[in-house]
Amino acid sequence: MTSMTRALLGATALCAIGATAASAQTLTIATVNNGDMIRMQGLTDDFTSEHPDIQLEWVTLEENVLRQRVTTDIATNGGQYDVITIGNYEVPIWANQQWLAPLEDMPEDYDADDLLPAIAGGLSVDGTLYAAPFYGESAMVMYRTDLAEEAGIDMPDQPTWTDVMAAAEAFNDPDNGTYGICLRGKAGWGENMAFITAMSNSYGARWFDMDWQPQFDSPEWTATLSDYLNMMENYGPPGAANNGFNENLALFQQGRCGIWIDATVAASFVTDPDESTVADNVGFAQFPNKDGVDNHGNWLWSWNLAIPSSSGNVEAAKQFVAWATSKGYTDLVAAEEGWRAAPPGTRTSLYENAEYQDAAPFAAMTLESIDAVDTNAPSVQEIPYTGAQFVSIPEFQGIGTAVGQAFSAALAGQMDAEAALSQAQQITTQEMTASGYIE
Structure with missing residues (x-):
């Protein structure tokens, strides 16, 4: 290989790297400063390694401040955030205002039917899911x-x-x-x-x-x-x-x-x-x-990940939301920190999992409390x-x-x-x- 050929190949490789960097999408994620969300941030290498074309930027806020900033941004069509952490109070109201992107065409393995009915029902309008539950609670x-x-x-x-x-x-x-x-x-x-x-x-x-x-x-x-x-x-x-x-x-x-x-x-x-x-x-x-x-x-409450309609990165944001609220993410948390730490209150399969039941003495009471809500x-x-x-x-x-x-x-x-x-x-x-x- 001649020195000229090596130089041309090297230049091509650098251009490719530059093109990849230039084409990478940055998702700005607004979230609350509680333990489960902080844990998620620490595990996102799993997502970015599978999606090298998507970069993540976090805005982590105290609960009251998060609500104020996210509400102001979405009501004014600001487009500051690509993924927002909101509660089941906001979801149906904002969906009816057409402020949220519908979570249609989620990956085949997402298994939306596995979501607890009480939780999924509060995040849907006319049968369409507008936010994905990260964890649910009574x-x-x-x-x-x-x-x-x-x-x-x-x-x-x-x-x-x-x-x-x-x-x-x-x-x-x-x-x-x-x-x-x-x-x-x-x-x-x-x-x-x-x-x-x-x-x-x-x-x-x-x-x-x-x-x-x-x-x-x-x-x-x-x-x-x-x-x-x-x-x-x-x-x-x-x-x-x-x-x-x-x-x-x-x-x-x-x-x-x-x-x-x-x-x-x-x-x-x-x-x-x-x-x-x-x-x-x-x-x-x-x-x-x-x-x-x-x-x-x-x-009955759930912290959920939703995508503002004003986001310019809806499809990339949907990939992140699917990852963070999937059964695979639950398995990742269990592998890293044990089943006791798995995000609770969102999926039927978690409460049918014998390993989770053994590790979480509170599992039965949590599910009983959620099921009792009307x-x-x-x-x-x-x-x-x-x-x-x-x-x-x-x-x-x-x-x-x-x-x-x-x-x-x-x-x-x-x-x-x-x-x-x-x-x-x-x-x-x-x-x-x-x-x-x-x-």
């Missing part, structure tokens, strides 16, 4: 079995709030840094209001009557907020008004909470011996109900809306956050329960009237 009680044994407490599989309050009192030992109960206090429609709305459902409350009149002046809401504040003031950690999911997760893992009632997805983290100091002493029970009310909260009837009273720990109307994002701020202020001692409920009633009535729901 809510349940997580509690310290060692503290229960010491106190002689027997937590039922289906506890009442009376059971929970008695246990919280027995577990409470602030002098030794252990608090009886940890609940969300950080303001936000998807933060404290997710929990408090589920709690209100379990007390027999409802957000609106059949004429869309707010119901914060009802006895059920008074009992809900009063008991919530009493539990947190008497048995909760200091600064609870600043605590959301991640903050309470850290507290429980550090052994500083006797009871934590929150998303079922937390179970894999509180039982992880590498992250949790109480991994071997965690029990699980269904979300509590109020004595005499047959309703265990009705919390998003068409979150309250035992008649209602004009659907949802679970939220109300499925576009206005709820703003209203829920405003009400959450009032309730968080009450938790911080800035007002009492009566004043917070009065403020919630006034805010919600004004917004619902301005939006045309109330004539």
